Amino acid sequence: MNEVIGDLLAKLDLEAKVRLVSGSGVFRFAGEESIGLAEMPVSDGPSGVRGELWDERDPSVSLPSGTALAATWDRELLGEIGGLIAAEARRKNVYAVLGPTINLHRSPLGGRHFECFSEDPVLTGEMAAAYVSAVQAHGVSACPKHYVANDSETERFTADVIADERTLRELYLYPFERAVGAGAWMIMDAYNSVNGVTMTENPLLAEPLKGEWGFDGVVVSDWTAVRSTAGAAAGTDIAMPGPWELWGAPLLAAVRAGEVPEAAIDEKVRRILRFAVRVGALNGTPTAPPAFTDEAAQRLVREAAAKAMVLARNDGTLPLGPSTRVALLGAAAAEPRFMGGGSATVIPGHTTAPLEGLSAVLPVEYTPGVHLSDHLIPVPLTLVTDPETGTPGLSLRYLDGDRVLETEHRAAGNLMLFGNPNAVRADAFELTGRLRADMAGEWRIGFAGVGELRLAIDGETVLTETVLPEGSDPVELLLNPPQRFVTRELADGQEVEVRIRLAPATAQGLPAMGITYAVGRPRRAADEEFAAAVELARTREVAVVVVGTTEQIESEGFDRKNLELPGRQNELVAAVAAVNPRTIVVVNSGAPVEMPWRDDVAAVLLTWFPGQEFGAALADVLTGAAEPGGRLPTTWPKAMADVPVLDTKPAADNTLPYTEGIHIGYRAWLKSGVAPAYPFGHGLGYTTWELSDLAVSGRTATVTVRNTGDRPGRQVVQAYLSRPDSAVDRPVRWLAAFTALIVAPGESATATIELPARAFENWTETGWSVEPGTFTLHIGTSVEDLPLTADIA
Template structure:
């Protein structure tokens, strides 16, 4: 892309001439953790950036400046809806501008190679074309408003185990056809920034890998900024390579050592100049170079909630249904499952944001159905951050907590906070403090044995009514900073409290183990029934209710950045609960709140299965819309769901000797590998039901455009995703049995027929060879239907 080269090139040369070498080197490292450096002398502002896969957090994790929590990557891809991404992109841009952010670090467009991948939920799909289509729509829609997107992580960062050192071994065809393709399409969409990954590919760390030059900057013509993943720049000499900006900053390897290397001739200054040119071009695009950022649409809280609610409903996949859904004026509804009251709205890691509000399934369903609730199982033994409605700031007498930063006996600052978990990394007071105190008066809302405690890294102590009852130095078992930040160890004491009783709680953290104060949590665990008693109560509630809805799901300890999953099983006794409930109530509906596939041994024994992913802040209201039929469950699977983990054809995420992780399956991942293996999954790629019925007919092909008639044969309006796959019998090339070539989303009223038009990109007919892209002579077969296994129409094309 060279849209701005003619205008900017002379200006960039002029600005470069005004910068000495130290100034140029400052510009190719961050100013701090989430801010690109500026240079007032040339009119270049500092540029804050933010994590952005599922919402725009801003530079700081602070509940006083909340963010809209969007559906996860898998959820957005499950909509198969490019137009929806236009709305989502506008909302992301509006959030970025509200938080003074110039770039959002997303979307995450790595591929679902294995369902064990820890960030599977954050990525779009197992299919490169679907990933590319959603990525392109995301990039175009965000950048249309003058905010940069940043597709990541280039390339093959498809799992988390040993993510800093893993070396992916993949042949060029595999890289080109699967893992590079979404990035290629993002560049075609005009991406202004791309993030280089931690891992190596074929023996070379990605921030120094030749893949940054070819195909990214050469063949594809990417003229934006390659930014490193945080701390991924490995060496001073790497500054001569394709990575342009080292984050966070100032980056030690690119400070004085780089200046010395340039002066010695070990790194050419021309390489530094090229990086600065790219940064200046980026700054001009986002309005940080002698300009002001482009105005963006604004969203009220209500408008943002409507967008998220609609997106969450469009993402929900109705995997099975015996006609129980949608619910029509049911009698008593038993709502069960720990996740019904404490669901997962988002995945863990850099996709985390702090929303101003959330709606749980319990809250959302209670507004529209006669719900009675009990959890049935305790999903986690972990405590939760103290709820705001149970704690009072002793300094202000208002709901919340008092936070103090101490340097010895000196109080550096005091803040009123409204969350039990505080993320403090990068906070200047926290960086200076030798101790941090979080205090609040707890009011018990039920009688029984309470757990009262804390979480953090360092020396933790708890005092109750002025008496110290706990002190322990806690250091993490692993070395990944994300896990230390988002899943720190917990410690607690127990106290029996009467309902309404109050107790003063002081949590104190002294940073230690070489780690700064990354965060502090004041945590509690409410009294609860014994496990067997609670389980029996849930089964009895289901037995005596008209309908049973069981919400099952994963936890922060299972799906998150920083580690891969060990298995695909639901944690705890959730499978046992579903089986017991289904045995006493034939109208059992299971809602699965996970970001990626889980095993469901009970799936054929329940009335309906609804997959909701991590749906964002409006989970409860969107779920109520779908279960009652106010909205269509619009999702179709962007990834295959297995019956058992043992069936999964590509599973490994753990590097072997020399940190090598061979992609020995080549181009056969996801549904391609399932088709090759001949094993039937629980639910195939592209699958999803609605509340009406459909008939496809009249397939015609002209060039690379397919058209067909789609008829809604049911009695209510509906939404369908029509999918087109290619195959090639007796090919001289190793190919998948079938592969996705295009798709179209259609809507039709009851009895209505509409025309679906599917554009089939040239690339879907091509394969990579040593000589480049080529199309094998002869014809292909086009298959059209509603999943990779439901393809009633076909035609020859070529």
């Protein structure tokens, strides 16, 4: 391959080479027709493959979030998920998916906590390796991100993480090392700096990434992360989005002036060409994708969501019998979060909420109990008609002054126009739909967007306002724009025509981002709704309360301020538990939340952001059709005040010191001596277990795992090491390896765990080293439930 690449490189002049090291669009790598190099679309990919555009007419499979996938502790499942991701990529003409996100859960306040796998580098590294191998087996590139220490969102573009080399090597770099070892073809570098140097120019791109680890793929910048022209001499190979203003013509001039060596550009182009060969973009044909029908994709996502759910507490109430009369409560039961906000967002073709899923298998009566948010929602397709076609949906017109450039029928109330070719040409947009009220009362009718907005109802302009950004992060601006509305009393079945006109805020330098036709249904007064929920719970056999976070609390673009559930959700759970001892709480969040009622309810089920099949998977788990297979990939605290590593905000000088060193997550909890609500690795199923007969030969451990219950189950056997008398600063215990087994009731199986050499090593000034002497091996089912021990010399 190298000889072919060398020949092709020799055919390119400097202008062509400089074009290739910058993208040709928002989500597209440049091509070069003269050597048979195709342009290569890429797509965000942590929780599904969106494609180049945000368009509901080309929907995507919505997968469980990264934290949910890691909660399965299931490499084989990640292999199946990787096949589905590759199939989605090929369907959308995508050569690379920008994921997985393998930064660590340093603080539970981190805004992208849901998108990352775990607080532990070993679990993260294993999941990353499985994801990369599975996706790339089908000729689609994965792109582990964000290299490195991009573990929080506050000042994420400029924060300077200060961390010593041992901390970087043993924690934050390790998952990337595993991903490179699994054959990753692409790595994305981060916005932040590390030890004073922005990551797109950081020496860590040379060592250990491209040197010691031998990474021969492409390093792509996070979008807009390239900060200088001179920095092109460093290790970033492609600047995105493109054509990037600091490369292009300025870079061409810098090379000609001798300020950036042409040899550095040549090396980038070699890597790009090698990447193109691998994905079939250089005089080749992309690999045929695996076959996935819609039904097969739904089954896999449903299975993965159930395997990810962690049963943190259960007094025997779960699973529920087939005729159990259920009071279903919580706003998140009808309008849950299927995915986290930000670049992990996709637009699924369908979703199943808990209300829908549980109603299909149990006698359910629902009321929300609390109003989780005052935010309006995109108008549901069932309530709106396109006046142009008379079919469900809306009419979107692209305008140039009064001239109509294009008219489209759209099937969603929330439209992302970022990168849309028609939107680039237009100076304004009109979104029109005929709203039919499905209940009588006071409706809120409005819009969300940034720019000059006008709302008309039945031809009368009722609201005009110039809406400017409320924050500085472009992702937040795109996915959570400001809302405005008016109220109208509507009778059940009454129709009104709503027209929204948006002229983007181009004067502020903002491109067309999106437009939302937003509504809020009539609802009972807060106290009346709360009382109705408590009374409903009193009259039913079981109360299922679905609580969770909102887009305004947990998303890319900002960190959380606290770990509280929003609104009166904690109050609702406490009131319901007081009248119904069989109260089950389902927590729909991507990261830990405080649960002050956790010891007062019958069961606690953590579902993360589980993807489009949430409702169906939840019904499977609550009724016992599937086992809640998850184990915690991150520690859940009793209270935020107990969390040993919490800070996400840089100091006044913009530095964010990682003063805790190697002690994050459960390592920090063990060091502090404070007990969390639920420890790392914890998770209950619907059977019981006994571990015995630990034997060690070399670095191989075997354990007998017996299912002592009355139904089959899956157990994750976890191996930790400790060195209490170490001369080196070490964690109290650290995860070394894990394996999982499915065992029939009353049966036993042997778990074999291979302990990698790295588990015994620590980083020193001269490299990796093993301290002479004895380590203690601990085997069990969480970092705190470790009944078996053995010495390893």
